[in-house]
Amino acid sequence: MLALARKVNQSIMIGDDIEITLLEIKGDQVKIGISAPKSIPVYRKEIYLQIQEENKQAGQEVDIAKIRDLFEKKSKDK
Template identity: 70%
Template structure:
């Protein structure tokens, strides 16, 4: 993991086409802005983990259903 210090209105550039800017700092909370191409999905980590878990559960159920059909 790369750890960087940034101040308000300072930014990071990732892969030449993603910019992350520090918009506001209030106590322990930081507001960031992200500029990226529309085809680049951006999720909060907790949402991303939930999507991945739901996708995995769906695949598991679909695989089980397919196996049941194959055996019948």
């Protein structure tokens, strides 16, 4: 992890097209601004992790062979 010290209104660049600016410091909170292309999603980490978990649950692969075996077994039982 790279740690950088910045003052209010100073920025850092990530690549050529992502700029992170320190907007405000109030007590233990820091407000940042992020300028990035619309094609790059930007999320708070807790939201990002929630999206990843939901995608994982939605994308669990179905074992087609097991489903086929179940149908074949049912048709043989009839």
